[in-house]
Amino acid sequence: MSIFIGGAWPYANGSLHLGRVASLLPGDVIARYFRLKGEEVLYVSGSDCHGTPISIQANKEGVSPKVITDRYHNEFVDCFHKMGFSYDLYTRTDHPFHHEVVQEIFNQLLDHGVLYKKAVEQTYCNDCDRFLPDRYVEGNCPHCDSAARGDQCDVCSALLDPLELHNRSCKLCNGSPLSRLSDHYFLSLLKFQNKLENFVDQADGWRENAIGLSRRYLREGLQDRAATRDLDWG
Template sequence: MNIFIGGAWPYANGSLHLGHISSLLSGDILARYYRAKGDEVLYVSGSDCNGTPISIRARQEGVTPREIANKFHREFCHCFEKLGFTYDLYTRTDDLHHHEIVQKIFQKLLANNKIYKKTVEQAYCSTCTQFLPDRYVEGTCPHCGKDARGDQCDECATILDPLDLLTKRCKICGDEPAGKDTEHFYWSEHTC
């Protein structure tokens, strides 16, 4: 039997900790089990080298996001080798082949009406002249009144929208962001 195991892709923005390893270990155990049974296994994963956590870390350290991603991808590979993980392929989201495959999938979904554009309001910092990912917005939780990030309040565990925060501020410059319309792609109802 052919078995495909797609492991989680950890953000390449900081060292792996026990929680990361415990969430990744189940894939390796499954791969070993099926290989021991004689099945053909393709066990893949990689470092998520894109995204807000990497950008935040890069800004904090005064380096490029690519430098952060490179550093932690190398560290992840070393850790997985030392721990004896048995990936058939461990890659990264910023590799050319990854971009090509994702673009092909995106184009196919778009052509088959599986995704659609929708205008939504998002936090925008006019000082930094950019839309702000949820983790770039901080403020006061409207539910408990404690400090919170734009994605969630760690104090009361409420999932938040950045624009719902009270006394919101841009994590980069400290100015107050405003709501501004922008287009995003969404899964159509019949896709999920």
């Protein structure tokens, strides 16, 4: 039997702390267990070198995102080596091979009609002269009024669009962003509503909170989600 273990990919925008290492450790324990049983194991992970948090950190330091990702990826590799992690492959999302695979999957989804393009209103900061990805926008959740990012509310778990936030502000300059039309690709989640309802109903071995939250989203009705962002890095 072949065992594949896909470990979590830590964001390369800050040093590892004990909690992050603890969340990665179970994968290594499982990999060692199956190797001792004589099974063929492929245990992989890597540094997540793309996304908004890295761009935000780079903006704060006045450097390119690659400076940030190189710093923390090398730090992660050194840390895992010293701790004796047994990855068969530890890579990074800005590696050319990773780009190639992601683009291949994206094109397959596009060919099968799972992705589609449409013009949507996006938050735009006149002071920064740029479109703002969801995490560049902060404000108050329209559901519970808690402080929230433009992608979700950590208090009530609501998935959000930046334009839904009350008292919106730009994370970069604290200005008040407006809205402009921009072309984006969307993932057709609604097409999978029935299949996912059946899948969750047959869930075996899931934690109760995972089942409960999944059923909540399904009851509310799945919404198509943007699969692209107005972001140069990633």
